[in-house]
Amino acid sequence: MDKIVQKISTGLKGTITIPSDKSISHRAVMLSSIANGKSLIKNFSLGKDPISTLNIFKSLGINAEFLDSKTLEITSNGKLTTPQQNLDCGNSGTTMRLSTGILSAQPFNSVLFGDESLSKRPMKRIIEPLKLMGAEINSDNFKAPLYIKGSKLSGINYNLPISSAQVKSCILLAGLFADGKTTIHEPNQSRNHTELMLKYLGADISSDFNTIELYPSKLEAKNIEICGDISSAAYFITAALIVPNSDIIIKNVGLNPTRAGIIKVAKQMGANIEILNQEEISGELVGDIRVKYSELKGTEISGEIIPTLIDEIPVIAVLATQANGITTIKDAADLRNKESDRISAIVIELKKLGADIQETQDGFIVNGKRKLQGDAEINTYHDHRIAMSLYVAGLISEKPINIKEFEWVDISFPEFEELFQKLYC
Ligand code: S3P
Numbered sequence: 001m002d003k004i005v006q007k008i009s010t011g012l013k014g015t016i017t018i019p020s021d022k023s024i025s026h027r028a029v030m031l032s033s034i035a036n037g038k039s040l041i042k043n044f045s046l047g048k049d050p051i052s053t054l055n056i057f058k059s060l061g062i063n064a065e066f067l068d069s070k071t072l073e074i075t076s077n078g079k080l081t082t083p084q085q086n087l088d089c090g091n092s093g094t095t096m097r098l099s100t101g102i103l104s105a106q107p108f109n110s111v112l113f114g115d116e117s118l119s120k121r122p123m124k125r126i127i128e129p130l131k132l133m134g135a136e137i138n139s140d141n142f143k144a145p146l147y148i149k150g151s152k153l154s155g156i157n158y159n160l161p162i163s164s165a166q167v168k169s170c171i172l173l174a175g176l177f178a179d180g181k182t183t184i185h186e187p188n189q190s191r192n193h194t195e196l197m198l199k200y201l202g203a204d205i206s207s208d209f210n211t212i213e214l215y216p217s218k219l220e221a222k223n224i225e226i227c228g229d230i231s232s233a234a235y236f237i238t239a240a241l242i243v244p245n246s247d248i249i250i251k252n253v254g255l256n257p258t259r260a261g262i263i264k265v266a267k268q269m270g271a272n273i274e275i276l277n278q279e280e281i282s283g284e285l286v287g288d289i290r291v292k293y294s295e296l297k298g299t300e301i302s303g304e305i306i307p308t309l310i311d312e313i314p315v316i317a318v319l320a321t322q323a324n325g326i327t328t329i330k331d332a333a334d335l336r337n338k339e340s341d342r343i344s345a346i347v348i349e350l351k352k353l354g355a356d357i358q359e360t361q362d363g364f365i366v367n368g369k370r371k372l373q374g375d376a377e378i379n380t381y382h383d384h385r386i387a388m389s390l391y392v393a394g395l396i397s398e399k400p401i402n403i404k405e406f407e408w409v410d411i412s413f414p415e416f417e418e419l420f421q422k423l424y425c
Pocket residue numbers: 022023024094163164165166167169191310311
């Protein structure tokens with residue numbers, strides 16, 4: 001589906017509620033499925049990726065029912081059963097990597113597969129530590145499909161070579177079923193939703209900055225309320241900062257510090273952002289965000305902040321085109337292993353719009369502020385975050401842009417355009 005995006009002449013105004021966090025939705029299904037009892041998952045994400053996770057756990061014998069459009073009831077005795085078919089992870093790396101941790105420790109065999117993009121993504125990062133725990137996983141050159149032979153696992157003490165919440169969570173989920181303690185050290189702290197939810201559901205887990213310790217644990221089902229996704233809010237935050245005369249409130253956004261790097265960086269760039277009504281819901285920090293159009297300046301984004309904004313980097317590139325001076329992104333080479341090579345994709349497409357942006361091995365350098373010209377045909381690389389980032393660029397482009405295959409936004413955010421339309425005044 002082609003999407004023509006036009007410059008908006010007035011600012012973005014109004015209040016929106018951002019839909020459910022994708023990362024937390026995956027974990028809510030997985031952990032409720034291996035917990036004993038009934039869980040109500042409130043505000044579940046309707047993105048295609050969390051639905052892939054849901055379908056997989058249904059194939060593993062879990063009883064899951066929608067009570068209304070966003071409330072999911074999961075009933076389990078904590079045990080999964082042999083799937084009758086191979087398990088389809090679709091486009092979702094989180095589904096594949098986290099499920100592999102759980103499935104490696106089950107008393108049955110399973111096969112996980114994914115779409116064309118997921119079949120190219122690196123799985124060595126999870127296969128290696130799981131093998132150290134005693135897992136048996138076969139693949140062609142560490143790529144999906146993954147053939148998992150359920151095994152008895154032992155805890156490990158593991159230094160993560162990269163900061164990755166998917167790898168960390170995969171090992172932790174395997175560690176729940178293993179003999180003995182599992183300890184993980186990560187170079188910089190990545191999102192800690194798995195640790196928080198495990199704790200919330202009664203697991204024996206503790207963490208101290210970059211080190212996490214987990215003992216094998218049984219989980220007790222509990223209701224889980226999922227906050228709005230800051231990665232989805234990032235498109236609205238950026239749009240309000242760069243479209244003149246904007247003033248918006250985004251309600252119910254997850255503000256977990258391991259995810260909220262974009263707010264820190266935007267403030268560093270001079271953004272007028274206010275956090276309102278902070279509270280804790282199901283173990284996660286949540287609040288409302290007020291964002292106004294701002295004069296921005298360039299900055300350097302590198303090191304330990306990178307994992308806290310990893311999915312927001314494409315839209316931060318758009319933000320940087322509207323900041324005075326140089327913005328540099330470094331230490332983000334793993335962006336090349338996402339749903340697309342996000343460094344090269346965003347650089348190529350923003351260049352088409354007239355941005356001054358140079359690709360580097362582990363990021364890019366943007367020289368702003370530049371008027372975006374538009375009048376271009378934009379590719380999404382079958383990547384939802386590239387599609388949404390370029391939509392935001394279209395809102396300030398002098399001439400309309402045509403985004404090809406825009407339907408890829410449905411992977412995480414089917415309500416994306418409808419919510420934007422609420423803010424056009
Ligand atoms: C995710 C972790 C990140 C992120 C992905 C979701 C998660 O991936 O990019 O969109 O839910 O754990 P990595 O762990 O590969 O950095």
